[in-house]
Amino acid sequence: MKFYDCATAPSPRRVRIFLAEKGIAVPTVQVDLRGGEHLKLAFRAINPEATVPVLELDSGLCITDAVAICQYFEDVRPEPPLLGVGPEERALVTAWLRRIERDGFYAMMEAFRNATPGLKNRALPGPVDYAQIPALAERGRARVAEFFAMLDAHLADRAFIAGRSYSIADITAQITLDWAKWVKLQPAESCRHLWRWHAAVAARPSAAA
Amino acid sequence: MKFYDCATAPSPRRVRIFLAEKGIAVPTVQVDLRGGEHLKLAFRAINPEATVPVLELDSGLCITDAVAICQYFEDVRPEPPLLGVGPEERALVTAWLRRIERDGFYAMMEAFRNATPGLKNRALPGPVDYAQIPALAERGRARVAEFFAMLDAHLADRAFIAGRSYSIADITAQITLDWAKWVKLQPAESCRHLWRWHAAVAARPSAAA
8 A cells, every 4th residue: 555645735634634543554655746746657647637645555546536545544444433423424524524625625726826926827736737817816815714704603612613523524624724824825813713623623643744 | 304406406416316326205395596595594594505405304404515415325325335335446436526526517617607697796606706707617618628538538448437336426427417418518429438428327217317
């Protein structure tokens, strides 16, 4: 088994936190995104989508999606559960995970990739070049602010985003918030429920992953 | 249990096909998207995201995401399996489901919502109005063409998109292709593997859902 990672990228960090919570260690290969290694033929033979993370199994199957990789590890090592327990909580965690991705993580990616000079023509991940769209960067910033306000209100009376314990929904929001600092789109200080939740998840040992 | 549906919308159709394959009938309420019923306070009390589908459980929990609803039904009624069997196939199905959504379904949504006169300021689903971005419609059309070419090549030697049987990955591609007809973004006739696969999935009784 081999894990293709990039230490500075938010998507593979989602898997790293997940693995740290499970206590699983996987042999890891760093992919140099800054140097364009993911776009070269050798890596595209592993993942035609030219993205990390990728989990290569001993069977040869390459799982090329962060959530699918997490689901694989939940199936083979159920404890501690990070995708919810029982049909209702599992559905709730999945719905929140997807909402956080769509309205938070992807919105921030739109804001970042469409406005960063070094990513000209790299407005989307993947093998195809797409030009930046400045209006999309602007919309992304507005959506991120909406998202943080929504999540702050949601966390007013909750310790965790979905269900009774820490889950992949928390991990997804956590990498989004930590990335927000890096791209200078952090929530307002007035989002005190969100910041209280963030202090709690940041104090878990897995946050160092 | 109650299913909030809209007979003409592609997202809830994903759940309807899933339920038809499982042989599950759920009391259904039609939400009038064209008339803006999803944006009114009564519906937003059920789903603050102002989207369909929603599954309201007897416990009161509302599951507000199509994939989370499907996962719920897979958990409570595993047969026939539609999310894959065993950790590897399950991961493969999830990775393909998400790739099809991201590069196919959402790209088509960008093309459609950013160019349709009746959706001015409704460039995204949800409660917040966002202006159309013409460049995003154009990029969406280019991405949809890339996506269909990729899927056609993938299906050259396969009966199903991921794993050994029909799955939620096929359903997601199926609703995307059927919607493509409606928004006039259909694959080229030369995509013969894709069209052969489509004829096979369209012949399943569940396609009428």
